[in-house]
Amino acid sequence: MSDGPSPTILLTNDDGIDAPGLATLRTELTALGDVTVVAPASNQSGVGRTRSHTAIVRDHPWGVALDGTPADCVAYGLRGLDTDFDVVVSGVNNGPNAGNYVVGRSGTVGAGIESAFLGTPALAISAYHSTDFFLSPPEEYDFARPARIARRLVARALDAGVYDDVDLLNVNAPVDASSPPVILTEPYHDYEQDVEHVSPEGVAADGALSSDLELDGVDPDDLASDEHVVRLQDRTWPGVVGWESPFPPTDEHRERYPVGTDRRALVDAAVSVSPLSVTHASPDSAALADVVETISVE
CATH class of the missing domain: 3.40.1210.10 (Survival protein SurE-like phosphatase/nucleotidase)
Structure with missing residues (x-):
């Protein structure tokens, strides 16, 4: 200083x-x-x-x-x-x-x-x-x-x-x-999401038990006939690798992440x-400018 x-x-x-x-x-x-x-x-x-x-x-x-x-x-x-x-x-x-x-x-x-x-x-x-x-x-x-x-x-x-x-x-x-x-x-730009439908018994297609549902306070027995549960899970963090390091020091990962x-x-x-930056700067878009010019409000 x-x-x-x-x-x-x-x-x-x-x-x-x-x-x-x-x-x-x-x-x-x-x-x-x-x-x-x-x-x-x-x-x-x-x-x-x-x-x-x-x-x-x-x-x-x-x-x-x-x-x-x-x-x-x-x-x-x-x-x-x-x-x-x-x-x-x-x-x-x-x-x-x-x-x-x-x-x-x-x-x-x-x-x-x-x-x-x-x-x-x-x-x-x-x-x-x-x-x-x-x-x-x-x-x-x-x-x-x-x-x-x-x-x-x-x-x-x-x-x-x-x-x-x-x-x-x-x-x-x-x-x-x-x-x-x-x-x-x-920050690296990648993201994907897995959405999996959970059976009324609280079991997903991969055979996982209902521990995730219990943590979220969901009891499959309390669902109405027109309700069902979906499990939302990131594929990139940590997703596909479980809770191990998603970025191990391998040649594969060094090639994936520039x-x-x-x-x-x-x-x-x-x-x-x-x-x-938190300014949320707006990109220039000639196409959007053309669209705005052609919009009319009746």
Whole structure:
């Protein structure tokens, strides 16, 4: 950092205020600036930028715990506290957030998007293991390296004026690589969805039992005669490979994911840094312009 005043940092996550990744990141960021935590009271993974109309706020030694989503936490922190924050940091998430579709669904990234819409730059930091991939249970992993990377990126990005052009940095860092390369990336664009019809007995065509239905509070016996259940499952995350790493370090995956994409960085056990914009910029379309000119409203 320069010799100017230390930055004021709003810290949140989507794994909940008691998650080890947040605790490690708070310790690291405290060496950089003044840190206030506003984080969900419970796990809010996968909620994207979902917002609530009301939320209960509880005092916490680091700040507050909020019964709501990561985006709720950011909205409260930036507009409900008497502090002008220089940057919002979200994480460290248990598991990576890579790929365009996953980034859009992530609560960790959703907090950063909410921050950017409210005019404050943000960094979302997620951790992965190059072999285990998902950090489960998180208490068995060390989040120190991703936390250090986040601190260094925040400091240098603020100093260098990165946020003059960028709304949000989405970062994925390995916990197990001793000196991982840091790569400028963009989210990889691929997505597919499997839709499977479930029998009245709660069994899918692949023979799976009704555990998914039970988790969702669905009892097949309670369905009406004109109702049935469908199971929706991503094919790209993690989908076809179960809960193992969908990005193993193989030649096949290196060919599938081009250099410069966040998913290729995960294959190579690197740190991916993807600059994102929340402007939803409109592409030029001569065809659409012609259509609009020919539309008449009777």
